[in-house]
Amino acid sequence: MTETSSSVSLEKIPRHVAIIMDGNGRWALQRGLPRLAGHRAGTENLRRVIRSTVEFGIKYLTIYAFSTENWGRPAEEVQGLLGILQDVIDRELNELHKEGVQLRHIGRLERLSANLQARVLKAINLTKNNDRLILNIAWNYGGRDEIVCAIQKIIKDGIKPEDVTDSLVGQYMFTAGVPDPDLVIRTSGELRVSNFLIWQTAYSEWYVTPTYWPDFDKEEYRRALEAFAQRDRRFGKVSSGELQESNA
Ligand code: IPE
Numbered sequence: 505m506t507e508t509s510s511s512v513s514l515e516k517i518p519r520h521v522a523i524i525m526d527g528n529g530r531w532a533l534q535r536g537l538p539r540l541a542g543h544r545a546g547t548e549n550l551r552r553v554i555r556s557t558v559e560f561g562i563k564y565l566t567i568y569a570f571s572t573e574n575w576g577r578p579a580e581e582v583q584g585l586l587g588i589l590q591d592v593i594d595r596e597l598n599e600l601h602k603e604g605v606q607l608r609h610i611g612r613l614e615r616l617s618a619n620l621q622a623r624v625l626k627a628i629n630l631t632k633n634n635d636r637l638i639l640n641i642a643w644n645y646g647g648r649d650e651i652v653c654a655i656q657k658i659i660k661d662g663i664k665p666e667d668v669t670d671s672l673v674g675q676y677m678f679t680a681g682v683p684d685p686d687l688v689i690r691t692s693g694e695l696r697v698s699n700f701l702i703w704q705t706a707y708s709e710w711y712v713t714p715t716y717w718p719d720f721d722k723e724e725y726r727r728a729l730e731a732f733a734q735r736d737r738r739f740g741k742v743s744s745g746e747l748q749e750s751n752a
């Protein structure tokens with residue numbers, strides 16, 4: 505259902521929102537809880553955010569769940585995060601499927617156990633014809649890794665240098681076929697990219713909030729969308745308003 509009562513202007517709803525879900529560890533620390541409790545709270549919040557995304561009428565959502573650098577965390581935390589991924593697939597898949605969510609994965613599955621890889625692929629296959637929301641899960645994802653992978657495939661395919669164009673490179677990315685994000689949201693206040701979608705976000709708008717991910721609620725989401733609706737996206741040109749004025 506699209507929210508008609510919202511103050512967000514509907515023509516300006518982004519088509520694709522990408523989120524760096526950050527701050528789970530600090531959320532837990534603040535409460536004297538182990539970091540994994542923060543990740544669990546963050547996962548609960550993700551469920552709410554997916555629902556809000558559908559309600560706002562956004563078509564594509566990409567979430568950064570685990571980076572290629574996150575393997576460097578303590579083994580216990582990495583194991584816990586892998587367990588959460590498995591739980592999400594086991595417990596949420598049917599509900600997501602019923603809601604018309606198409607699941608996709610970006611990144612590399614290789615480092616997951618054969619069993620977990622099979623479950624992820626099964627979830628992707630089950631939901632492949634859904635079109636209410638395309639949900640890209642970035643798991644074992646790194647923007648540089650994605651570009652390296654694309655270059656390797658381009659060379660393997662024997663593409664001639666003069667045929668390597670912006671759009672061809674896009675087709676070799678994990679996100680092939682998905683429009684670039686219009687809006688990137690980062691929670692927990694960090695002002696950095698952390699290896700997320702570095703090719704695709706060339707002209708994305710950014711919204712950073714100090715709120716930790718488990719506390720990023722629908723009101724805050726709405727504020728991010730309102731901020732986006734106010735932005736003048738020029739893509740290196742001059743704004744259309746200015747052009748009209750100078751022609752008058
Ligand atoms: C984001 O929260 C989730 C993952 C990176 C898996 P963090 O775990 O990075 O939380 P902080 O940044 O330490 O607070």
Ligand code: IPE
Nearest residue numbers: 524525526568569570571698
């Ligand atoms: C980015 O957050 C990765 C995810 C949200 C999955 P990090 O917490 O890993 O990033 P840094 O270390 O603060 O740059």
Ligand code: MG
Nearest residue numbers: 526527528529
């Ligand atoms: Mg972090």
